[in-house]
Amino acid sequence: MNEQLRAISELNRVIHEPGRLMIVALLAAVKECDFLFLLNETEMNKGNLSSHLTRLEEAGYVEIEKTYRGKVPMTLLRLTRKGRTAFDEYRKGLLAAF
Amino acid sequence: MKNPIAEFIRFIKTIERAKREGRTDELLRAAKEKAEIQKIMMRPRQYTVTNGAGEIGWGTAWLCFALSSYASVVLQASPWRGRVGMFFLLCACLAMPVCLWASKRFIVQPRLGYFTFRPEKSRWIGMIVGMVVAAGMGIALVHWLRPEMIHVAPSFAHHAAAPASGTTSRSDQLLIAGVGLMNALLYLMFNAVSIKEHRWKWICFVLILVMPPIIGHLHRGNYLQMSPPVMLFQGSVYFLSGVITLVWFLRHHQPPAPEAE
Numbered sequence: 001m002n003e004q005l006r007a008i009s010e011l012n013r014v015i016h017e018p019g020r021l022m023i024v025a026l027l028a029a030v031k032e033c034d035f036l037f038l039l040n041e042t043e044m045n046k047g048n049l050s051s052h053l054t055r056l057e058e059a060g061y062v063e064i065e066k067t068y069r070g071k072v073p074m075t076l077l078r079l080t081r082k083g084r085t086a087f088d089e090y091r092k093g094l095l096a097a098f
Numbered sequence: 099m100k101n102p103i104a105e106f107i108r109f110i111k112t113i114e115r116a117k118r119e120g121r122t123d124e125l126l127r128a129a130k131e132k133a134e135i136q137k138i139m140m141r142p143r144q145y146t147v148t149n150g151a152g153e154i155g156w157g158t159a160w161l162c163f164a165l166s167s168y169a170s171v172v173l174q175a176s177p178w179r180g181r182v183g184m185f186f187l188l189c190a191c192l193a194m195p196v197c198l199w200a201s202k203r204f205i206v207q208p209r210l211g212y213f214t215f216r217p218e219k220s221r222w223i224g225m226i227v228g229m230v231v232a233a234g235m236g237i238a239l240v241h242w243l244r245p246e247m248i249h250v251a252p253s254f255a256h257h258a259a260a261p262a263s264g265t266t267s268r269s270d271q272l273l274i275a276g277v278g279l280m281n282a283l284l285y286l287m288f289n290a291v292s293i294k295e296h297r298w299k300w301i302c303f304v305l306i307l308v309m310p311p312i313i314g315h316l317h318r319g320n321y322l323q324m325s326p327p328v329m330l331f332q333g334s335v336y337f338l339s340g341v342i343t344l345v346w347f348l349r350h351h352q353p354p355a356p357e358a359e
Contacts, residue, residue, distance in 0.1 A: 022138055029139040030213045036354065037211025041141060074212065091135070 007096050014059045015090045019044060020052050024079065024087050027062065032078040053077065061086055142213055148292045150343030151201030155194035156288070157336030162190035164329035205344070209351040270321040271314060274328060278310030281332050285339075292343065302339045306332055 015024050022042050027033065039049055056062040061083030065076040079087070166186035173179040207213075240247070285306050286293070293299045309331055314324040 021135065025135045025138040026142070029142050029215075031216040033142075033213035034211050037142075037213045040210050040354075041138075069212070076212075 007093060011093050012086055012090045014055065014061065015086060017052075019048065020056060023049070023052055023056065024061065024083065024090075027077060027079040028084060028087050032076050035075040035077065038077065056083070059083075059086075142215070144291050145206050145210055147288065148343070149201050149205055149347040150340035151197045151205070152194070152288050153285075153336050153340030153343060155197030155340075156284070157333045157338075157340055158193035158197065159190040160329050160333030160336060162186045162193060162333075164326045164333055166190070167326040167329070201344075205348070209353050267320070270324065271311060273321050274314040274324055275311045277325075277328060278307050278332075281310075281336075282307035285336070296343065296346070298342075299339060302335050306335055 015021055019042065023038060026038060026041050035049070038053075039046065042049060044052070053062060053064065057064055061080060063078050063080050065078075067074050067076055163186070166183045169182045169186060170179055173182055176182075282303055285299075285303050289296070289299050293303075310328045313327050313331055317324050317327055
């Protein structure tokens with residue numbers, strides 16, 4: 001197989017899925033955000049977003065914290081150190097393909 | 099993290115090169131995907147600058163500076179002159195941070211969700227070094243130029259209080275034109291992202307650039323006498339531009355509907 005295509009095939013599959021890639025890219029740009037922010041940005045429905053977040057949480061890339069802001073419940077999301085490293089490696093992998 | 103804009107530009111160039119060299123579609127798709135990542139990552143930053151809050155804050159600051167100057171003339175004989183002037187100066191200093199904080203807390207977050215940025219060490223170091231250098235230069239200049247300042251200060255006060263003389267020196271005209279240029283460039287910086295969408299902002303840009311020398315020409319006098327009307331005009335343009343942008347933002351970003359119980 002072509003060296004460049006092989007580099008692409010070796011990319012992290014958890015992050016490479018378009019929906020999850022969007023979530024991780026957004027989380028990498030901020031320190032933390034809430035569920036509503038990701039819902040607006042990704043334009044996914046709640047079920048889809050929730051399942052993607054669960055997958056990322058299982059991989060140890062995302063930390064989910066249920067909290068309150070005043071009396072309003074809020075789901076805070078942030079990228080873990082492992083998630084940030086994985087995303088950086090993914091970007092480097094994509095870069096290496098060229 | 100690398101500069102996303104530089105990285106984005108590099109990837110666009112890579113795509114172009116790949117097209118020229120006739121590489122596989124898979125590579126092109128991957129490159130486009132990478133460029134998309136950069137765009138996604140830039141979006142939260144854009145929300146904080148595209149709602150007009152920065153322009154409103156900056157416009158308010160200029161309006162307060164102008165009002166402070168006018169107040170000192172109108173209240174010349176009043177014991178409140180100093181306090182009113184200080185009040186407007188305080189408002190000018192607080193306008194920008196308060197507007198940015200309020201827009202994030204009450205406009206952006208209820209509509210687009212809560213988010214906070216990561217603390218960037220390099221940014222803070224730059225700010226602190228800048229502040230220290232500026233403070234050092236300020237103190238050193240005051241120390242070195244003290245005899246000259248004592249000599250010049252009364253004539254400054256005389257110039258400011260004197261009625262418009264009808265003549266404007268070339269250096270004063272250049273100073274006013276420089277203020278216009280600086281504010282126009284700043285306006286472009288504020289609207290670097292949104293000016294593609296809001297074409298009418300080019301009119302504001304031209305007005306901010308061109309009007310200060312014209313106002314100076316019409317008003318006539320020294321720099322200190324020309325400054326208040328120029329500040330009033332520029333503050334008003336910034337403020338109105340910010341308000342129109344904010345209204346547009348509010349109309350295009352409705353808060354989410356409350357969920358059914």
